[in-house]
Amino acid sequence: MRCNLFMPQCILGIPYIFMKISTLLYIMLCIMPALCFGQANLHGTVTDARTHEAVAGVVISNAANGKMLTTTNAKGKFTLPTDTVKTLRFAMIGFNDKIYTVNGAASIEVTLEPSTIDLQQVVITASRQRQARQDAPIAISKINATQIHDTKATALYQLLNKVTGVYMVDLGNEQHTMAIRQPITYNALYLYMEDGLPIRPTGIFNHNSLYEINMSGVRDIEVIKGPASSLYGSNAIGGAINFITQGPPAGYAGNVSVQGNNFNYRRVDADGGFSSGKFGLYVGGYIAKQRDGWQDYSDFDKYSGNFKTTYDFDAATRLTTSVAYNYLNTQTPGSLDSAKFYSRAYGANQRFTYRRVKAFRANTKLEHTWSDKSSSFITLFYRNNSTAQLPSYYISDVRDNAGNYLSSNGQENDQSFHSLGLLAQHRQDIDFLHSRLIVGVYADNSPSSYYAKFLDIQKDVANNFYTGYTNTGNYIDNYRIKLFNTAAYAQYEIKPTEPLRIVMGLRYDRIHYNFTNGIAAGSTKYKQQETNDFNIVAPKLGLTYNFGNNKGLYANYSVGFQPPETGDLYSARQLTPLKQATFNNYEAGGWFTALNKKIYVEVTVYDLEGRNEIINQLLPDNTTQNQNAGATRHRGVEYSVAYAPVSELSFRFSGTNAKHTYVDYSEVATNFSTGASTVTVYNGNRMNNAPAWIANSELTYKPAYINGFRIAGEWQHINSYFTNPANTKTYSGYDIFNFRTGFDVKSGALKGAGIWFNVLNVTNKLYATTVISNQYGDTYTAAPPRVYTLGISYSFAKQ
Secondary structure, eight states: OOOOTTSHHHHTTHHHHHHHHHHHHHHHHHHHHHHHHHHOEEEEEEEETTTOOBOTTOEEEETTTOOEEEEOOTTSEEEEETTSOSEEEEEOTTBOOEEEEOTTOSEEEEEEOBOSSOTTOEESTTTTSOEEGGGOOSEEEEEOHHHHHHHOOSSTHHHHTTSTTEEEEEEETTEEEEEESSOSBOSSOEEEEETTEESSOTTOOOTTGGGGSOGGGEEEEEEEESOOHHHHOTTOSSEEEEEEEOOOOSSEEEEEEEEEETTSEEEEEEEEEEEETTEEEEEEEEEEEEOSOSSSSOOEEEEEEEEEEEEEEETTEEEEEEEEEEEEEEEOOOOEEHHHHHTTOOOOSOSOOEEEEEEEEEEEEEEEEEETTEEEEEEEEEEEEEEEEEOGGGOEEEEOTTOOEEEEEEEEEEEEEEEEEEEEEEEEEETGGGEEEEEEEEEEEOOEEEEEEEEEEEEETTTTEEEEEEEEEEEEEEEEEEEEEEEEEEEEEEEEETTEEEEEEEEEEEEEEEEEEOSOTTSOSSOSEEEEEEEEEEEEEEEEEEEETTEEEEEEEEEEEEOOOHHHHHOTTOOSOOOOEEEEEEEEEEEEEETTTTEEEEEEEEEEEEEEEEEEEEOTTSOEEEEEEEEEEEEEEEEEEEEEEETTEEEEEEEEEEEEEEEEOEEEEEETTTTEEEEEEOTTOBOTTOOSEEEEEEEEEOOTTSTTEEEEEEEEEEOOEESSTTSOOEEOOEEEEEEEEEEEOOSSTTTTEEEEEEEESTTOOOOEEEEEEETTEEEEEEOOOOEEEEEEEEEEEEO
């Protein structure tokens, strides 16, 4: 019999039905939390252990079977189902892999330590785009955040001299010059950049200009060795150094440190920042002070700071704004004669020279990713810079034909400029032969001014001491220059086969100088109005071939160019007209790993041929002026070995053997008593101040049983070199040893605290960083004796 709901017996069955439904609902309610938990997601963030910045593109895989699960996004974030796997491996080029056990957490934070031994570090400077080091057909090296942290450098040379083929010459108080594929030179053969932008415009190079960098705000340093003019333009000949600044951390982070040494150097560093939603902020800087140091008359003050903000309009569009300010006020003791140097009498022969630098830079960069194959950016930048000085190297004695002292003179000068410019670039990946096209434009409008006033210098001849000076008010130079540099460049990469990558580059530069002399007509023999234009095309052709198993080679041909500096063209001291210098570079190199990737070797050979290279000519009064050498040749081999037999111990050795030769160069000397001139030909001679061997090696131990502890020993070698172009005088070079140790507390009540102790020049070696010879003798730039530095720090971070 079928039941009608309105029948009594069916009505009586309704409670039973409701009871069944209630039971079912109860069971479902009990099961749903378990179902929900099973379908819940694990959220995580991956950051750099040193800078606390988010790390994008990290590959996350199953640690047990290696199966890839996901990658982090632009903010270092990822999401996984919680039941995917319990043990994860995090891997990223340039970082040490990390194994992480989830343990049921709904959210995790993972930090990756930058690797100091890594074949495939990610670099930016080779193409202004992120790429693996092995894909760049040039000699490029990187100093990462871990190396910067462990070194605790008080000056940039302590970092850069670790790089293969680099000798950054310490001139004291953050002043310096450089030797990369060149002799030790003060000329405009290097390009210094901050986040890919030149810190100074073409034509206004300063060999000291890295004192305009905030060391405290640097995240990574990338060094290209050899010409990079096809991408970066003028002066990128011996090398290009790009300082990549710290960005906002994920979450928030901060650090403060204080340090000092046994020669009254004191320094305070502080930085910090945060990210919240679409906005990120970083602020950092340091204050350094030197009083009563190891060398007489060498006090200085340095104030340095960086400010950076980021704003993400969406996942594809970011706006970054950066500001940097650096102020340096230093006494300049000058070099020593041989008697003072070898007796360790570090006294200055005057007490009035100085250098004051103010350097302000700002830029804003808008970058947009159109797709996986296409992206663009445009950067607007501004610079405002002034360098005022009374330089010790311009103090000179006037003598008669018999060499008898008559008087002394010098100058006080000031160079300033301000810049407005832009850099824009587009990257397009093309399916044809897996190609990539990069095109860009650059414009830099940098009007500048320069004056130099003549000084009468008073001298105590008996004691060889300059007692003071009188500013005569007379101008040696007083001019203004309208400087305008425009450029366009393109770089095309193709992969005809999987292992082969070919890179072709071309850049065109137009550099325009418009000179106006402020000295009245008739009072000088120099032109009142002059324009100079330099139109330059710089090509590049390179390739890389990857044999697999971390073995490969590369080769390239590139051209570098150097227009004369404005100070050389228009200075009243410059008596010789100058031409543009060009360099043809041929190089080849390779890399391989062995012993299960525990050892990494890289070797490069190069031949750099200079035409009309602008070199310093030393005058009898110990001043210099520039002139073109007909031809020079720079040949060498650069090599590096990194070895980590166990995770706690690492060894690094880097070196370069080079021969720098005058191919076509001569000097004209005039005997003013007779009027006769003598031509001396130096063809075939070694160039002066060109060490044949430069080496740096370091052994580092970080024991696993003391987490956060490190100890390292470093050796620096500079071989002997000629100090004059006649090759009749030499300096023996030097070997010095440095020791560094430190401890960062990783857990407990003192988590975040750190302490370090460095000893530079452990053996208290007497040495000079550079030596110059003239007809009256040799002058030495003395290096510091043994220096002990002690520092403490405290850092915190929250992702």
